[in-house]
Amino acid sequence: MSGGNVATAQALVETLRRSGVEHVCICPGSRSSPFALAFAGHGDIRTWIHVDERSAGFFALGLARELRAPVAVVCSSGTAAANLLPAVVEAALSRVPIIVLTADRPPELRDVGAPQTIDQLNLYGRHAKWFMDMPLADGSTALIRFTSACAARAVAVARAVPAGPVHLNLPVREPLLDAGAADQGPSYVPVVAAGAPHVDAGIIAACAAQLPQYERGVIVCGPQNDPAFPAAVAALAKALGYPVFADPLSQVRCGSHDRSSVVDAYDAFLRDRTVNEAFTPDVVLRFGALPTSKPLWERLQTLSDCPQFLIDDAGSWRDPLATATTVVQADAAAFAAALAAAVSAAKGPPVWRAQWLELDRRTRVALTDALARDERPFDGAVFAALADDLPSETTLFVGNSMPVRDLDTFFGGSERVLRFAANRGANGIDGVVSSALGAAAAGSQVVLVLGDLSFYHDSNGLLAGRLNGIDATIVVLNNDGGGIFSFLPQADVVPPERFEQIFGTPTGLDVGRIAAVYSTGFTRADDAPAFRDALSRALVTPGISIIEVRTQRPENVRRHRAIQAHVVAALQSAPAMAR
Numbered sequence: 001m002s003g004g005n006v007a008t009a010q011a012l013v014e015t016l017r018r019s020g021v022e023h024v025c026i027c028p029g030s031r032s033s034p035f036a037l038a039f040a041g042h043g044d045i046r047t048w049i050h051v052d053e054r055s056a057g058f059f060a061l062g063l064a065r066e067l068r069a070p071v072a073v074v075c076s077s078g079t080a081a082a083n084l085l086p087a088v089v090e091a092a093l094s095r096v097p098i099i100v101l102t103a104d105r106p107p108e109l110r111d112v113g114a115p116q117t118i119d120q121l122n123l124y125g126r127h128a129k130w131f132m133d134m135p136l137a138d139g140s141t142a143l144i145r146f147t148s149a150c151a152a153r154a155v156a157v158a159r160a161v162p163a164g165p166v167h168l169n170l171p172v173r174e175p176l177l178d179a180g181a182a183d184q185g186p187s188y189v190p191v192v193a194a195g196a197p198h199v200d201a202g203i204i205a206a207c208a209a210q211l212p213q214y215e216r217g218v219i220v221c222g223p224q225n226d227p228a229f230p231a232a233v234a235a236l237a238k239a240l241g242y243p244v245f246a247d248p249l250s251q252v253r254c255g256s257h258d259r260s261s262v263v264d265a266y267d268a269f270l271r272d273r274t275v276n277e278a279f280t281p282d283v284v285l286r287f288g289a290l291p292t293s294k295p296l297w298e299r300l301q302t303l304s305d306c307p308q309f310l311i312d313d314a315g316s317w318r319d320p321l322a323t324a325t326t327v328v329q330a331d332a333a334a335f336a337a338a339l340a341a342a343v344s345a346a347k348g349p350p351v352w353r354a355q356w357l358e359l360d361r362r363t364r365v366a367l368t369d370a371l372a373r374d375e376r377p378f379d380g381a382v383f384a385a386l387a388d389d390l391p392s393e394t395t396l397f398v399g400n401s402m403p404v405r406d407l408d409t410f411f412g413g414s415e416r417v418l419r420f421a422a423n424r425g426a427n428g429i430d431g432v433v434s435s436a437l438g439a440a441a442a443g444s445q446v447v448l449v450l451g452d453l454s455f456y457h458d459s460n461g462l463l464a465g466r467l468n469g470i471d472a473t474i475v476v477l478n479n480d481g482g483g484i485f486s487f488l489p490q491a492d493v494v495p496p497e498r499f500e501q502i503f504g505t506p507t508g509l510d511v512g513r514i515a516a517v518y519s520t521g522f523t524r525a526d527d528a529p530a531f532r533d534a535l536s537r538a539l540v541t542p543g544i545s546i547i548e549v550r551t552q553r554p555e556n557v558r559r560h561r562a563i564q565a566h567v568v569a570a571l572q573s574a575p576a577m578a579r
């Protein structure tokens, strides 16, 4: 039957669009032609062109996370599809809805040595929430209806809590494009009705009765991507009288919500032994993923007698510390808002909350003071400058390794509406450039800060800037290798030359030349004023602007330790903790 491929592709694309997919990343290839053309010809779907599938996957992920909506990716058969695996893994773990559409050969060409043909069935294994090997198109009404149903279902599954990636494998028989096929539009588009998050009233009543009994509580907010969450958790903190230890990626540190309970310098003050020991809450309420700060989660792990509530989406279990004594499976924002309303009459003793807020203030002053003592380029100073200078409505995207940790330590809260993002599902150093450019494609002003190896790993992603006209600022913290390893015990036991070879891995790459290859802007900033100047210019310059800050790995370790020593000394004079 003729017209099958084109009509089926058009039904698929139209149903995806009507189900909420407004963006697609398309990678070149022949086998995927019907789908690529159906997307590109659809007037109401934004198309983003990528050559490298690995970058395309991460771009889709960054875009979908920023939009909080599903994004599709289309690629050809073979290793093209295999290159999407890292992004699928990250999307699964960081709960981002992406719809992966891989073209494939028809069944008679599988496993018989046909070119560009690999086994694509369940290619992403359990990392995909749903997989369907679609039937070959035959132009029949029955198969077109089935295709539409699968497209609607794919979006529904990707969105369903916890969100994640789905995979449709699309075999296409030649001729790929049936001659003369006209766009008829689908006659059948199922609509999925998904309800708003609902929190069980019984659970709220039980928590509302129990929690006010604990005077010294603490709320810990890990990575979260729900705009409704900060205000809800602020209301809960106020109602209970608890401080909120907020990871930057929780979106609670910065914004126009009530931040009067927010503590953001805990990563530094919990490294002080006396303070650490004094941190003995009666109860912990933990929301979302595990916070970045190792001193915080290590301390939570030692609080074995303390009830710890973990509030996370139904069907998930993010408790690697195995400290949760009660797991509440609920939408975080809805739970916090409902509980805040239910305990609104209660009030904790002000001294407990106040003393952590005061310690927080003193720690931030000590950190600022320590940074001011040395003007030489330092990763922490970059984040402190960003905390001062980033305009409202900016998304700060950070790479894994040291950047996400330095963000945690050195980026204090503010009233500015800032969003924070990182690929913290699998913590890869791959795909960071593409994910950040994907976030920029959502229309946000994006500043990305990442290490030199992470930059190298996804420098292919920079092409998206030229192909798709994206504006973004990229700050490369260039310490010529993996700086994080110098903080690990390996650094003390492995001989220096072997350490450099295996862990340091200096590449000697010239960031300026990479920038030139991709025709991006480039500035090297050698001190804080030069950085601030470069940043302010980059923020108003169209296209991609790269700012390189060169630092030294061993020196970086010394600076971190000196700053920590300064904080500890400054806190010695802090008033005694309540216990």
Ligand SMILES: Cc1ncc(C[n+]2csc(CCOP(=O)(O)OP(=O)(O)O)c2C)c(N)n1
Residues within 6 Å of the ligand: 399, 400, 401, 402, 403, 427, 428, 429, 430, 450, 451, 452, 453, 454, 455, 479, 481, 482, 483, 484, 485
């Ligand atoms: C895809 C991937 N490969 C390897 C690692 C292990 N890894 C973690 S941090 C790191 C070094 C990163 O170096 P860079 O981006 O320069 O940041 P720095 O450590 O210097 O801050 C490596 C190789 C990883 N997380 N992801």
Ligand SMILES: [Mg+2]
Residues within 6 Å of the ligand: 451, 452, 453, 477, 478, 479, 480, 481, 482, 483
């Ligand atoms: Mg590095």
